[in-house]
Amino acid sequence: MATTPAPQSARLGRLERPALTGVLVREVVNYSSYWKSSTFSSTVEPTIYLLAFGFGFGSLVSRIGGYDYVDFVGTGTVATAVLFSSAFPAMFGTFVKYQFQRTYDAILVAPVDTEELVTAEALWIATRAGVYGCVPMLVAMAFGLDSSWGMLAVPIIAWVAGFGWACFGISVAGFAKSFENFNYIVSAVLTPLFLLAGSFFPLDRFPEWARVLANFNPLHHCVVLVRHAVFGWAGWEDPARMGALIVFGLILWRIAIHAMTRKLVD
Amino acid sequence: MERELAIRLRGVVKRYGPITAVNGLDLDVPVGTCVGLLGPNGAGKSTTMRLLTAQSIADEGELEVLGFRLPEESKMARAQCGVTPQLDNLDTTLTVEQNLLVFAHLYRIARSDRRAAIERALEMAKLVDRRDSRVDKLSGGMRRRLLIVTALVHRPRLVLLDEPTVGLDPQVRQELWALIDALRSEGTTILMSTHYIEEAQRLADTVLIMSHGEAVAAGPPSKLVLEHAGREVIEVYGAPARLAEVEAEAGASGLRTRRTGTSVSILGVDGRNGFAIDGERRAANLEDVFVLLTGEEIA
Numbered sequence: 001m002a003t004t005p006a007p008q009s010a011r012l013g014r015l016e017r018p019a020l021t022g023v024l025v026r027e028v029v030n031y032s033s034y035w036k037s038s039t040f041s042s043t044v045e046p047t048i049y050l051l052a053f054g055f056g057f058g059s060l061v062s063r064i065g066g067y068d069y070v071d072f073v074g075t076g077t078v079a080t081a082v083l084f085s086s087a088f089p090a091m092f093g094t095f096v097k098y099q100f101q102r103t104y105d106a107i108l109v110a111p112v113d114t115e116e117l118v119t120a121e122a123l124w125i126a127t128r129a130g131v132y133g134c135v136p137m138l139v140a141m142a143f144g145l146d147s148s149w150g151m152l153a154v155p156i157i158a159w160v161a162g163f164g165w166a167c168f169g170i171s172v173a174g175f176a177k178s179f180e181n182f183n184y185i186v187s188a189v190l191t192p193l194f195l196l197a198g199s200f201f202p203l204d205r206f207p208e209w210a211r212v213l214a215n216f217n218p219l220h221h222c223v224v225l226v227r228h229a230v231f232g233w234a235g236w237e238d239p240a241r242m243g244a245l246i247v248f249g250l251i252l253w254r255i256a257i258h259a260m261t262r263k264l265v266d
Numbered sequence: 267m268e269r270e271l272a273i274r275l276r277g278v279v280k281r282y283g284p285i286t287a288v289n290g291l292d293l294d295v296p297v298g299t300c301v302g303l304l305g306p307n308g309a310g311k312s313t314t315m316r317l318l319t320a321q322s323i324a325d326e327g328e329l330e331v332l333g334f335r336l337p338e339e340s341k342m343a344r345a346q347c348g349v350t351p352q353l354d355n356l357d358t359t360l361t362v363e364q365n366l367l368v369f370a371h372l373y374r375i376a377r378s379d380r381r382a383a384i385e386r387a388l389e390m391a392k393l394v395d396r397r398d399s400r401v402d403k404l405s406g407g408m409r410r411r412l413l414i415v416t417a418l419v420h421r422p423r424l425v426l427l428d429e430p431t432v433g434l435d436p437q438v439r440q441e442l443w444a445l446i447d448a449l450r451s452e453g454t455t456i457l458m459s460t461h462y463i464e465e466a467q468r469l470a471d472t473v474l475i476m477s478h479g480e481a482v483a484a485g486p487p488s489k490l491v492l493e494h495a496g497r498e499v500i501e502v503y504g505a506p507a508r509l510a511e512v513e514a515e516a517g518a519s520g521l522r523t524r525r526t527g528t529s530v531s532i533l534g535v536d537g538r539n540g541f542a543i544d545g546e547r548r549a550a551n552l553e554d555v556f557v558l559l560t561g562e563e564i565a
Contacts, residue, residue: 012341012342012345018371018374019374021371022371022373022374023372025367025368025371026357026368026372029357029360029368030357030359030360033359033360034359101355101357101358102351102353102354103355103357105321105351105355106351106355106356106416108319108321109319109321109344109347109349109351109417109426110369110372110373111341111342111344111345111372111373111374112341112372113341264321265320265321265322265323266282266316266321266322266323
């Protein structure tokens with residue numbers, strides 16, 4: 001006795017647009033219910049950093065690395081804003097949706113695979129990071145940062161970096177056994193990377209090894225790329241840094257899919 | 267000629283470490299019928315449901331859903347299935363209508379049909395007036411109705427309901443039965459897991475009783491009752507010592523018994539009216555079969 005013959009409909013492949021759209025629609029509709037709070041925190045946070053560092057430190061050092069200190073911090077904290085609006089929401093959001101809201105169970109019974117689910121979630125977070133990442137720069141403009149054409153590249157840089165950090169956050173949530181595990185990642189990984197990115201002080205006074213190590217810090221590439229976009233490109237170095245961000249994103253993307261598949265499919 | 271099958275499982279095994287959750291399960295769900303998966307907690311019902319959506323991957327056995335082989339072709343099967351999970355996973359800060367919109371997208375309903383699909387779902391759930399209410403403002407029953415219809419927006423050929431009425435009060439449960447019955451009368455194939463006997467008896471054309479990951483009996487409820495518990499049952503109440511005596515007496519006469527906490531039920535007494543004992547005579551039911559076969563009390 002056979003089951004009903006499978007209809008000869010088009011076979012469904014991997015990474016299909018309707019599946020990605022479905023997950024993105026869910027995020028966008030949800031965003032409509034919380035955009036105010038998330039926009040508020042994404043705007044207020046970098047403003048506080050800028051005020052604290054810009055005017056605190058800025059009163060001691062008016063110029064740094066050839067830049068006005070407020071301009072230096074205003075461009076540097078773009079990477080901070082990207083990190084805060086991608087890695088953190090990805091970590092906590094993924095864990096909550098998996099563990100408490102069981103949203104992913106609801107999505108995976110529809111014709112959506114884990115690969116598509118993770119990809120769509122990362123695309124969405126990257127897009128938010130692309131937008132919110134620009135906020136510190138806009139705030140710095142209000143404090144006197146001169147506009148330039150290169151600034152138009154900043155959302156793109158923020159998007160690419162945001163995609164990688166979103167995948168990083170999803171991976172962490174995928175491997176974490178409990179919420180408390182995040183503490184290790186925040187203290188041992190994110191905080192050092194955040195401080196060694198060159199957002200608040202230039203890295204050229206650091207010992208050689210630290211500067212070499214910084215090249216493995218995606219946040220550092222993001223900081224430098226944003227400064228170059230705003231103040232002037234620096235030749236081959238910039239595409240190389242962009243390449244590093246893309247590689248970072250692609251590797252973490254596959255890791256995130258692996259981690260979540262392990263978690264969601266048993 | 268036998269009917270086509272919407273679900274066909276053969277020898278399915280699923281292990282989690284040392285625990286075998288599903289142990290060589292065969293399951294047939296003919297198209298257009300409602301099959302109830304009945305079993306105590308931990309019998310493997312939810313694992314079976316997860317296997318059918320490829321959220322769990324079987325260690326052994328063959329699985330086919332709507333003609334698609336699992337897990338390889340699961341996505342195509344899922345496109346034509348609707349699944350109601352045991353635990354509520356609606357987006358609680360969204361409105362009723364927004365939740366349905368999300369599922370209309372997830373189930374790939376064409377733009378031109380989306381509006382109508384959402385309206386139809388609202389009507390089925392009797393939530394037309396509450397379309398703009400946030401989910402966290404709905405009553406438990408409304409919420410569960412919404413949860414069920416989110417799985418129906420795309421008019422699935424097969425619906426999987428995992429414990430659709432668990433934890434609800436009796437009145438709400440009956441509302442949901444009406445909803446499921448309406449679906450059944452439209453010809454939708456349904457596989458429903460439950461540990462409520464009454465639910466299975468009312469809604470299912472055939473019942474598969476599971477225990478410890480295995481199917482211990484399968485068939486239409488009335489046939490199962492007749493086969494395992496006979497037509498009539500004598501229910502004897504008394505002190506524990508007395509109940510043990512009754513069990514021994516019945517056992518000596520070759521009759522099967524089951525405990526119900528406060529009483530002993532002696533099964534299949536119809537053919538043996540000569541078995542004399544004081545007690546209440548009543549018709550045998552599916553609960554007798556369930557307890558007899560699974561050895562478990564019911565909640």
